[in-house]
Amino acid sequence: xxxxxxxxxxxxxxxxxxxxxxxxxxxxxxxxxxxxxxxxxxxxxxxxxxxxxxxxxxxxxxxxxxxxxxxxxxxxxxxxxxxxxxxxxxxxxxxxxxxxxxxxxxxxxxxxxxxxxxxxxxxxxxxxxxxxxxxxxxxxxxxxxxxxxxxxxxxxxxxxxxxxxxxxxxxxxxxxxxxxxxxxxxxxxxxxxxxxxxxxxxxxxxxxxxxxxxxxxxxxxxxxxxxxxxxxxxxxxxxxxxxxxxxxxxxxxxxxxxxxxxxxxxxxxxxxxxxxxxxxxxxxxxxxxxxxxxxxxxxxxxxxxxxxxxxxxxxxxxxxxxxxxxxxxxxxxxxxxxxxxxxxxxxxxxxxxxxxxxxxxxxxxxxxxxxxxxxxxxxx
Amino acid sequence: xxxxxxxxxxxxxxxxxxxxxxxxxxxxxxxxxxxxxxxxxxxxxxxxxxxxxxxxxxxxxxxxxxxxxxxxxxxxxxxxxxxxxxxxxxxxxxxxxxxxxxxxxxxxxxxxxxxxxxxxxxxxxxxxxxxxxxxxxxxxxxxxxxxxxxxxxxxxxxxxxxxxxxxxxxxxxxxxxxxxxxxxxxxxxxxxxxxxxxxxxxxxxxxxxxxxxxxxxxxxxxxxxxxxxxxxxxxxxxxxxxxxxxxxxxxxxxxxxxxxxxxxxxxxxxxxxxxxxxxxxxxxxxxxxxxxxxxxxxx
Numbered sequence: 001x002x003x004x005x006x007x008x009x010x011x012x013x014x015x016x017x018x019x020x021x022x023x024x025x026x027x028x029x030x031x032x033x034x035x036x037x038x039x040x041x042x043x044x045x046x047x048x049x050x051x052x053x054x055x056x057x058x059x060x061x062x063x064x065x066x067x068x069x070x071x072x073x074x075x076x077x078x079x080x081x082x083x084x085x086x087x088x089x090x091x092x093x094x095x096x097x098x099x100x101x102x103x104x105x106x107x108x109x110x111x112x113x114x115x116x117x118x119x120x121x122x123x124x125x126x127x128x129x130x131x132x133x134x135x136x137x138x139x140x141x142x143x144x145x146x147x148x149x150x151x152x153x154x155x156x157x158x159x160x161x162x163x164x165x166x167x168x169x170x171x172x173x174x175x176x177x178x179x180x181x182x183x184x185x186x187x188x189x190x191x192x193x194x195x196x197x198x199x200x201x202x203x204x205x206x207x208x209x210x211x212x213x214x215x216x217x218x219x220x221x222x223x224x225x226x227x228x229x230x231x232x233x234x235x236x237x238x239x240x241x242x243x244x245x246x247x248x249x250x251x252x253x254x255x256x257x258x259x260x261x262x263x264x265x266x267x268x269x270x271x272x273x274x275x276x277x278x279x280x281x282x283x284x285x286x287x288x289x290x291x292x293x294x295x296x297x298x299x300x301x302x303x304x305x306x307x308x309x310x311x312x313x314x315x316x317x318x319x320x321x322x323x324x325x326x327x328x329x330x331x332x333x334x335x336x337x338x339x340x341x342x343x344x345x346x347x348x349x350x351x352x353x354x355x356x357x358x359x360x361x362x363x364x365x366x367x368x369x370x371x372x373x374x375x376x377x378x379x380x
Numbered sequence: 381x382x383x384x385x386x387x388x389x390x391x392x393x394x395x396x397x398x399x400x401x402x403x404x405x406x407x408x409x410x411x412x413x414x415x416x417x418x419x420x421x422x423x424x425x426x427x428x429x430x431x432x433x434x435x436x437x438x439x440x441x442x443x444x445x446x447x448x449x450x451x452x453x454x455x456x457x458x459x460x461x462x463x464x465x466x467x468x469x470x471x472x473x474x475x476x477x478x479x480x481x482x483x484x485x486x487x488x489x490x491x492x493x494x495x496x497x498x499x500x501x502x503x504x505x506x507x508x509x510x511x512x513x514x515x516x517x518x519x520x521x522x523x524x525x526x527x528x529x530x531x532x533x534x535x536x537x538x539x540x541x542x543x544x545x546x547x548x549x550x551x552x553x554x555x556x557x558x559x560x561x562x563x564x565x566x567x568x569x570x571x572x573x574x575x576x577x578x579x580x581x582x583x584x585x586x587x588x589x590x591x592x593x594x595x596x597x598x599x600x601x602x603x604x605x606x607x608x609x610x611x612x613x614x615x616x617x618x619x620x621x622x623x624x625x626x627x628x629x630x631x632x633x634x635x636x637x638x639x640x641x642x643x644x645x646x647x648x649x650x651x652x653x654x655x656x657x658x659x660x661x662x663x664x665x666x667x668x669x670x671x672x673x674x675x676x677x678x679x
């Protein structure tokens with residue numbers, strides 16, 4: 001695509017920001033524009049995704065962005081993180097806008113917590129087949145998939161725990177991570193309390209307050225800007241047969257994430273690269289079991305083989321597929337995947353704290369178990 | 381009027397009570413009884429006692445009485461007189477300096493550390509009383525404990541026991557929203573029928589239901605009444621956070637019905653994938669009856 005991410009910005013990641021969600025959004029966008037060497041008056045497009053209380057026009061008001069010719073909001077919460085970049089890239093490519101900022105900001109820990117039971121969500125007719133039965137949290141909804149995955153492939157709680165250990169190991173050396181300097185062992189994981197069996201506390205990502213923003217413009221414009229651009233090699237959304245939000249339990253196979261399979265096909269086709277060309281993988285990690293399933297859907301290993309792939313050490317910084325060098329959402333912060341895109345940009349620039357050597361291509365995925373999206377970022 | 385704080389200061393000033401001897405030396409029969417009662421199967425307690433048992437050795441027994449210089453006993457008496465007649469233990473922090481060996485003779489001393497109040501608590505107004513105990517073998521301190529109780533005046537209001545903090549499950553359970561596409565299902569549960577949508581055009585069975593058949597496009601959905609039998613396809617044991625209307629932990633099972641569709645419901649039992657179950661209907665109120673699952677003997 002003729003688009004590049006030319007600026008990234010973020011607030012601090014905390015458990016209690018002490019400021020409004022709109023302030024977090026405005027701070028993150030301002031930081032991203034400063035990083036890009038652009039002014040608010042250069043911006044003519046804004047994109048966010050649902051479960052964000054900051055209206056595009058409110059963000060524009062705070063920043064003093066005078067006119068917008070493109071504004072959009074993608075559905076399905078965290079599944080939409082990479083889709084914001086797709087929207088921005090399409091807008092830039094078609095001329096709908098010249099400079100588009102994608103943003104996400106919330107007080108997800110000190111304010112409205114997605115991990116609690118959302119009684120109001122039961123008003124959704126789809127949720128009436130799960131919430132009244134007691135299945136009302138994201139952890140429990142993922143646990144239903146995880147139990148079946150364990151049953152069919154012999155995966156264990158320890159196999160899930162290895163993902164948490166890797167993320168926390170990487171976060172331990174990232175000063176911006178909430179869990180900086182706080183690695184965990186597999187024993188820590190195994191002794192953490194049950195949340196929704198088979199998920200333990202340390203299988204579940206943290207909750208965070210904060211904001212992240214990304215500036216997208218054309219590759220031509222990017223050449224005149226101060227930062228090394230991260231080119232959008234491919235961006236796609238994915239939804240699959242009999243799709244529900246978190247509860248696609250009625251398909252033949254409960255051990256897969258076919259919507260991520262749709263994303264994988266799209267990314268490899270559009271970017272012209274394949275799994276073996278990926279230098280860094282930023283995989284959405286709200287719950288550890290779905291990282292295993294993603295590895296399979298994306299073609300890094302065969303069905304049911306993710307546990308062996310993970311145990312082989314492939315996901316370490318010096319492995320064949322370094323995973324979430326910033327620490328992921330389990331380790332850095334839960335910003336609905338937007339902080340992972342920013343990490344992808346840093347890896348392309350060569351400025352990450354846990355920089356992987358010789359990075360040509362970074363894969364980033366968005367929320368799993370929901371209609372989702374993905375990105376391939378690359379060198380110019 | 382009794383001045384609780386003044387009395388507390390007087391008792392605290394007395395310092396440590398005189399050492400009170402354990403009834404028996406550390407001994408194996410008592411260790412075995414304790415391990416059995418607690419359910420501790422660790423095989424290592426043949427020469428030494430479990431550390432957490434320390435308080436047991438100096439308990440006064442079934443008909444025991446506190447010694448006159450016991451500061452906790454004295455403080456309880458004063459608070460009883462002041463009208464704070466009920467007691468609940470709130471904290472017990474123990475520190476073990478070493479293992480206790482068979483044959484060692486323990487003694488314990490206790491001092492009053494702190495009395496704070498009056499505090500308004502959920503149980504009623506009361507005082508927090510903190511004591512510090514030290515266990516000795518000869519003149520060697522082997523373990524310590526900070527122990528806190530709330531001595532309170534029971535809240536007057538309710539004639540019977542205070543209501544449990546959690547409201548009754550049924551009152552606040554999450555209710556389904558119902559529309560034209562789904563009302564047949566909830567009508568069915570009220571009648572004790574588990575209904576599965578069946579396409580009026582091609583006969584496709586489908587759950588959750590919808591208005592248009594994805595196979596043939598017909599918009600005349602009908603239903604069949606399921607036998608209500610199936611197997612657990614997957615399940616979750618929910619622990620955290622609290623779910624309105626449920627007592628944690630509880631099990632939610634995804635059941636594959638014999639007719640071929642899957643359906644979620646709470647499961648009452650020890651779950652396993654492949655286990656046979658049958659439907660149960662629970663009336664929440666006139667409007668709502670919830671289906672759930674229970675184990676079913678095969679054949």
